[in-house]
Amino acid sequence: xxxxxxxxxxxxxxxxxxxxxxxxxxxxxxxxxxxxxxxxxxxxxxxxxxxxxxxxxxxxxxxxxxxxxxxxxxxxxxxxxxxxxxxxxxxxxxxxxxxxxxxxxxxxxxxxxxxxxxxxxxxxxxxxxxxxxxxxxxxxxxxxxxxxxxxxxxxxxxxxxxxxxxxxxxxxxxxxxxxxxxxxxxxxxxxxxxxxxxxxxxxxxxxxxxxxxxxxxxxxxxxxxxxxxxxxxxxxxxxxxxxxxxxxxxxxxxxxxxxxxxxxxxxxxxxxxxxxxxxxxxxxxxxxxxxxxxxxxxxxxxxxxxxxxxxxxxxxxxxxxxxxxxxxxxxxxxxx
Ligand code: F6P
Numbered sequence: 517x518x519x520x521x522x523x524x525x526x527x528x529x530x531x532x533x534x535x536x537x538x539x540x541x542x543x544x545x546x547x548x549x550x551x552x553x554x555x556x557x558x559x560x561x562x563x564x565x566x567x568x569x570x571x572x573x574x575x576x577x578x579x580x581x582x583x584x585x586x587x588x589x590x591x592x593x594x595x596x597x598x599x600x601x602x603x604x605x606x607x608x609x610x611x612x613x614x615x616x617x618x619x620x621x622x623x624x625x626x627x628x629x630x631x632x633x634x635x636x637x638x639x640x641x642x643x644x645x646x647x648x649x650x651x652x653x654x655x656x657x658x659x660x661x662x663x664x665x666x667x668x669x670x671x672x673x674x675x676x677x678x679x680x681x682x683x684x685x686x687x688x689x690x691x692x693x694x695x696x697x698x699x700x701x702x703x704x705x706x707x708x709x710x711x712x713x714x715x716x717x718x719x720x721x722x723x724x725x726x727x728x729x730x731x732x733x734x735x736x737x738x739x740x741x742x743x744x745x746x747x748x749x750x751x752x753x754x755x756x757x758x759x760x761x762x763x764x765x766x767x768x769x770x771x772x773x774x775x776x777x778x779x780x781x782x783x784x785x786x787x788x789x790x791x792x793x794x795x796x797x798x799x800x801x802x803x804x805x806x807x808x809x810x811x812x813x814x815x816x817x818x819x820x821x822x823x824x825x826x827x828x829x830x831x832x833x834x835x836x837x838x839x840x841x842x843x844x845x846x847x848x849x850x851x852x
Pocket of ligand 1: 540630654655656698699700751784
């Protein structure tokens with residue numbers, strides 16, 4: 517007997533809306549494609565909501581067919597565009613959004629985004645009877661309840677590629693470079709990419725040892741054991757970022773040749789890595805299955821490589837902690 521790819525369901529859902537919200541991340545398109553195709557495979561209609569919650573308020577809603585998501589798997593950014601909507605924070609904005617969804621006969625939603633997007637979804641689903649499932653998409657990898665968020669792996673690789681280039685010039689000139697990495701209040705992207713590019717020091721908000729490591733590197737490491745140095749600084753670190761740190765070190769050590777580089781939004785772009793494409797595809801299919809299984813207000817996540825469903829109210833309350841073992845490893849490898 518031929519096996520069906522459809523989920524056996526008694527769900528009343530007929531049409532789902534998919535949208536991306538907050539900062540874009542490589543792999544979001546792969547998730548849109550997976551949601552659309554998995555929904556169609558289950559005989560559901562699909563619409564795309566452009567510009568996130570703002571598009572919901574503005575009625576910027578378009579039909580999505582299988583062909584509409586063809587050829588997007590490998591593209592960075594999001595074909596549905598994205599936004600951070602202030603209007604959706606108001607009850608009036610959410611009412612207009614709901615009315616528009618009803619006018620388009622949308623029964624359920626899949627939101628692809630970070631914690632701000634899930635906070636919005638959580639409030640919306642409490643006020644209005646509409647099932648919502650979230651797919652974590654952010655280069656910050658800071659969502660509580662999932663080991664992985666779409667875009668992280670690509671962003672780590674983007675940082676590594678950039679730092680490898682900076683290393684060439686740092687080494688040629690014998691300079692110390694402070695390289696600022698994104699992540700908002702979280703240091704996960706800085707920590708992973710710092711380990712992967714062999715940074716001499718990593719400064720992140722979650723662990724104070726970076727300041728001591730920097731002091732040791734400047735006094736015992738540089739010019740004694742190393743002729744150049746890469747200091748990765750998470751943008752959310754309390755020391756104030758790469759520029760401030762570079763200025764401080766230059767003032768305290770005028771003999772040193774110090775430069776800084778802020779990698780910025782290049783970290784959000786680019787073609788998604790294999791890991792991001794696969795994770796996005798798995799999560800997209802799981803999101804549709806969760807809706808058909810009558811789940812609501814949950815984020816799809818990965819824990820120990822298995823798909824899990826985490827309630828929004830859990831995931832928006834905390835951030836994912838850093839891996840303390842990585843901090844330990846970094847310190848073992850950089851003793852001066
Ligand atoms: O959350 C993703 C992220 O890229 C953060 O790392 C960064 O702090 C923020 O978004 C930047 O936001 P914007 O694109 O609005 O400047």
